[in-house]
Amino acid sequence: MTPKTLFDKIWDSHVVRTIEGGSDVLYIDQHFIHEVTSPQAFDGLRARGIPVFRPAKTLATADHNIPTIDQDLPIKDELSRNQVETLNENCKKFGIEYFSLNHPNNGIVHVIGPELGYTLPGTTIVCGDSHTSTHGAFGTIAFGIGTSEVEMVLASQCILQNKPKKIRITVNGELQKGVTPKDIILHIISQMSSGGATGYFVEYAGSAIEALSMEGRMTVCNMSIEMGARGGLIATDLTTFEYLNNIPSLANRPDFKSLLLSWRNLKTDEGASFDREVVFDAGIIKPMITYGTNPGMGMAIDEVIPRINNDREGAVTLAKALDYMGFRPDMKLPGHQVDYVFLGSCTNGRIEDLRAFAHFVKGKKKAPEVTALIVPGSKRVEQQAIDEGLDKILSEAGFELRQPGCSSCLAMNEDRIPAGKYAVSTSNRNFEGRQGPGSRTLLASPLTAAAAAITGKITDPRDLLNN
Amino acid sequence: MPKLKFDILESTCIPLPLENIDTDQIIPARFLSATSREGFGENLFRDWRYDTSGNKNDAFILNNQNYKGTVLVAGKNFGCGSSREHAVWALTDYGFRAVVSSFFADIFKNNSLNNGLLPVVVPEEFLNDLLEIIQREPETRIRIDLDKQLFSVLPPGESVEFEINPYKKKCLLKGLDDIDYLLSIREIIAGYEFRNKLKRCESK
Structure with missing residues (x-):
């Protein structure tokens, strides 16, 4: 056969x-x-x-x-x-x-x-x-x-x-x-x-x-x-x-x-x-973050934003994306201010994601200037988080566990990021206005989101893991 | 029911020379709460057409009176992202009959074909030339002949053949949809289910 x-x-x-x-x-x-x-x-x-x-x-x-x-x-x-x-x-x-x-x-x-x-x-x-x-x-x-x-x-x-x-x-x-x-x-x-x-x-x-x-x-x-x-x-x-x-x-x-x-x-x-x-080497992958307005515009968190090469295709699209995000070529993202953090969605709203986030922030405090939305993917995930005491860990660190739903991933409900604000989000899309009109989304992992929530800035989660 | 029939279309075009235009731009999620197919055209490209205070953005092409027509010409990977068919309903409700690009996102393409909005795939070089021509000369007319699978710039500009699934082409030319066909073979589908049940019993 x-x-x-x-x-x-x-x-x-x-x-x-x-x-x-x-x-x-x-x-x-x-x-x-x-x-x-x-x-x-x-x-x-x-x-x-x-x-x-x-x-x-x-x-x-x-x-x-x-x-x-x-x-x-x-x-x-x-x-x-x-x-x-x-x-x-x-x-x-x-x-x-x-x-x-x-x-x-x-x-x-x-x-x-x-x-x-x-x-x-x-x-x-x-x-x-x-x-x-x-x-x-x-x-x-x-x-x-x-x-x-x-x-x-x-x-x-x-x-x-x-x-x-x-x-x-x-x-x-x-x-x-x-x-x-x-x-x-x-x-x-x-x-x-x-x-x-x-x-x-x-x-x-x-x-x-x-x-x-x-x-x-x-x-x-x-x-x-x-x-x-x-x-x-x-x-x-x-x-x-x-x-x-x-x-x-x-x-x-x-x-x-x-x-x-x-x-x-x-x-x-x-x-x-x-x-x-196509073959990739897992060993060279670093914590990732997106800098633009589609999920393909991503880089390792310690890299710099690419330059706009007018001779290459996509130059107009990249320029528009960076303008929307308020970023420039050659810029490094760590240290940049973060206003919102969203943990949840069908991408990262499961119990392991909540655990990873909760364990990361345990014993630390949420940065006061950050608004965090912690949204379980389902009633069962919510219940399990409570059974495991994750809600207490989160609350001691200044976070509140919300009820399940798609939430800020597409902001059809009230969980919207205001215009011009920066959100480190564990969801799947950083399109213009995806999390609310004018919102600026940076896609990342639950750990990178947790690091941003603690410092109030884009942060390589490995810097806090080693402490 | 959507207007499915498509044969020949002659029109001026509206150029949108950006790549990866996603369905969140075509119709933002906050307008998806309606339960009918009508009225989405009002919010087509909402956040590009209007600023956050609701004022018209004069720089956006749909607000430019020089550009009119029922054909949208856009950069590659048009319609990527969400599967929302509302994006197609917004385009058709606004008045578009066809979208031209060098390639479309798969779900958007299927949704278009299911609503009589013709996705015309042209080579990238042709697309770039076309975008340049219509930006420079907004009065440029084009002709789409679905039966001949021919896209032409009038008059006597360049022509290019485009691909379309032969079944879908027939549906569009006749104004039929997939559900008509699937309903007609429900007994065959039930037969498939029965054979599968037998197979599962045998393997036990």
Whole structure:
């Protein structure tokens, strides 16, 4: 048999049929929906007078447009409240399971899917959200779709897709102290550029990837879209199986053993070919930070901002980005003032992220001039943080643990960064205005965010780790 | 339902010579709370069109009366970032029928095709020349012939062929969408599900 990539194995087994021009009718095993990108899809079903084809294969949560304080009170903003209520009504009417605000399973869609055991190896997963790639950490083909495609999945459990090309990104070696999975992916994106993997699906491999926990792998896969890739996946191994075995609802399933067996071969065969291969050395990766207005504009925290070379493409875009950020070429970022720090999002809102941040700030004090937003990714993460006493550590250091949601990652709720202010953020996008009109976002790891929160300045976290 | 049909379009163009224009710029997240597809055009490129006090930014191309038309010409990697289809709805609601670039982000491209907004991929050199021409001469007209897959600068300027998935081309020419097709093969999809169930039983 011809050796196959993991991606091809999963994709090919989900093709219902191939139509003219090469598009595949791809069967979707698990569909997640949220309040922002689903209402128009349900309207489409109503206009056609059709039901949801397989309601049990869709799960709903409210996450994008919700407050992260006083969640027991009605949502203040009328449009947001209406959108969340619309999701509630649609789920009721079409028979879809829904984890509403305050439900113990509520949270960011890409945090709850894995932690509740909905994300299973070897499956296809879609959601009207580009960070659906997160689920690829479990050896799944998971990618973001638009609302018309959400409607397709609701109507038929399938979507029409062209098969993307394949790229393998191998990261070998050991990470230095103070360097996290977030730094791996920010490093990769800075090298690939924000459009460098457009048209491709990524497989992450290599010893540095294998050494990561499931949560670290999710952080890496999460940002695949930030280099243009449809998604990114990682082969299953013992780490995957141990994580899944710790989810009671899964491990108690009578067919769990046979599922485990079926997941064993979810890896790329030796000799399988990729359209592109890129290799990185984990040992040279340093804590990363972005200086511009797309995630490709990133550098090691001790580097200087690149010069604008008018003979090279992208000069106008880079000049505009630096002007927006209030930075100049050749500038070093450490020491620069920070006004806000955001810990959270589907990229870094899991328990390991909260632990890393809390342990870093333990016994220290938040800089008084910094406003910090510490937002767990889900109710379960929030509860676990409290059970572990992280909320106390945080509070002693001057931080407050908020309630779960997407929060300041896209600032659809009140968690906005004011115009002109600098935010060190563990989220995934530093686009102009992403965290509020005029906000200036610097993407970084939870450790770099913690260091900024303590000093009030952009700080290499290794400087504080060594003390 | 979106207007899907597309065959031939002649128009002047609006140049936006920036790369990596993300969907947060096309429609900022704070305008995504609506539950219908209409009305997003009002906030298209909101934070580039208006300053933080809500005054028009005269320097932005959509506020420049010299540039009009239903075709947007933008730098490479247009539509990157969020999967929000609202970005496409904002462009179509504003009146755009086609976007020209040297490459598009994948999800944006799919969303466009699903809403009758034609993403026209042209070679980078052609794109740079086109951007220069239309910036210099805003009255320049172009013609997009979907059936012939031909993008031409009128008259008698340069022409370039563009690629499009043959199935999607047919859908646009006829004004059909994917859901019509998927609904027509629901029995085949159910058959796929049944075969998978059998396979799982056999492997136990």
